[in-house]
Amino acid sequence: MLPYLNLQAAEAGLGRELSFAEKIWFNYSANKHDFVLHSHNIIFLCFFYSLVPLPYMLVELSRSKKIMKYKVQPKVQRSFWDMFKCYKDVMKSFLIVVGPLQILSYPTINLIGIRTGLPLPSLWELLLQLGVYFLVEDYVGYWVHRWLHTKWGYENIHHVHHEYRAPIGFAAPYAHWSEILILGFPAFLGPALIPGHIITYWLWFILRQMEAIDTHSGYEFPWTKYIPFYAGAKFHDYHHYVGRQSHSNFSSVFTYGDYLYGTDKGYRCYMVLSNKKISGGVLLRKIWEWEKGLYGDGNWNMFSVYRSFDLSENRLLNIAGRWRPFFTQTARSTDGKPSCANGDTGNMKEHCRLTTFTGVDRF
Numbered sequence: 448m449l450p451y452l453n454l455q456a457a458e459a460g461l462g463r464e465l466s467f468a469e470k471i472w473f474n475y476s477a478n479k480h481d482f483v484l485h486s487h488n489i490i491f492l493c494f495f496y497s498l499v500p501l502p503y504m505l506v507e508l509s510r511s512k513k514i515m516k517y518k519v520q521p522k523v524q525r526s527f528w529d530m531f532k533c534y535k536d537v538m539k540s541f542l543i544v545v546g547p548l549q550i551l552s553y554p555t556i557n558l559i560g561i562r563t564g565l566p567l568p569s570l571w572e573l574l575l576q577l578g579v580y581f582l583v584e585d586y587v588g589y590w591v592h593r594w595l596h597t598k599w600g601y602e603n604i605h606h607v608h609h610e611y612r613a614p615i616g617f618a619a620p621y622a623h624w625s626e627i628l629i630l631g632f633p634a635f636l637g638p639a640l641i642p643g644h645i646i647t648y649w650l651w652f653i654l655r656q657m658e659a660i661d662t663h664s665g666y667e668f669p670w671t672k673y674i675p676f677y678a679g680a681k682f683h684d685y686h687h688y689v690g691r692q693s694h695s696n697f698s699s700v701f702t703y704g705d706y707l708y709g710t711d712k713g714y715r716c717y718m719v720l721s722n723k724k725i726s727g728g729v730l731l732r733k734i735w736e737w738e739k740g741l742y743g744d745g746n747w748n749m750f751s752v753y754r755s756f757d758l759s760e761n762r763l764l765n766i767a768g769r770w771r772p773f774f775t776q777t778a779r780s781t782d783g784k785p786s787c788a789n790g791d792t793g794n795m796k797e798h799c800r801l802t803t804f805t806g807v808d809r810f
């Protein structure tokens with residue numbers, strides 16, 4: 448709500464003529480309580496969530512060959528009812544979890560100083576603040592996502608989001624209710640550190656949601672490469688495909704978190720090698736080497752990575768069988784005793800169980 452009776456009073460208060468945008472804002476918000484303006488967020492959330500994934504859905508249903516070349520996992524095709532079910536589930540969680548959270552967070556929004564009045568922020572202020580919000584959310588979100596991939600975090604919370612091994616736009620906010628709450632923290636942190644105007648605050652959540660829908664869309668369109676450091680759909684798709692065992696690609700928007708902490712090694716190797724004509728065995732060994740450098744014994748994680756090549760089970764086992772001697776030899780620790788993927792030594796039984804799991808010992 449604005450503390451001016453009319454436009455003239457507002458101009459007198461600011462000591463200048465209002466800009467066109469400010470006049471629109473005055474006419475729209477002058478008689479609305481701040482709580483009502485704050486509550487717009489849930490309307491925007493539902494509106495943009497319903498609207499932005501629609502073009503991706505139409506593309507998916509069209510099965511157009513021209514567009515299919517941009518699909519990251521072309522073998523997976525979703526039906527309308529598949530996507531609609533996801534939409535329904537997410538809308539339910541918006542109304543049950545996000546709506547009440549929005550209402551309850553109103554005093555906090557007031558406390559941190561999100562302003563609703565005049566003047567409106569300049570374009571530079573708006574862009575700068577949005578940039579900081581993206582960076583803060585990306586960095587903190589990276590660590591929260593890594594935590595969600597611990598055994599406890601994954602089994603109790605994050606497995607719901609990973610139900611989609613080939614994600615779709617509608618699945619961007621598809622998650623356990625507690626994950627929605629937890630990920631709210633990095634999203635609110637930017638505005639809490641550098642509070643701005645409520646328009647900036649609205650825009651932040653709208654853009655962040657649009658970005659999440661794009662990275663989950665399953666389509667990597669060429670224009671996304673013009674956004675600096677943008678992770679894009681392929682980057683996050685890899686994370687979903689690998690699934691539970693994934694130790695790669697935790698960043699949500701950009702890629703610097705994974706680059707800084709080395710959690711994109713498997714993915715980068717995959718990108719390099721998948722662009723070359725290279726035999727399956729060499730491919731696996733290379734990936735294994737990358738992963739081993741990061742996680743010690745690479746057997747367990749290697750499996751999760753080479754599954755992402757979408758090889759048939761037979762081909763996978765065939766390749767794994769050919770490399771069995773190599774894996775068996777390197778799975779031993781330096782003192783000559785057998786070791787297993789979890790780092791224990793001297794437990795051949797456990798090692799065999801794990802290598803059986805990876806398919807390496809099935810030949």
Ligand SMILES: [Zn+2]
Nearest residue numbers: 592596605686
């Ligand atoms: Zn994940």
Ligand SMILES: [Zn+2]
Nearest residue numbers: 608663683687
């Ligand atoms: Zn995801």
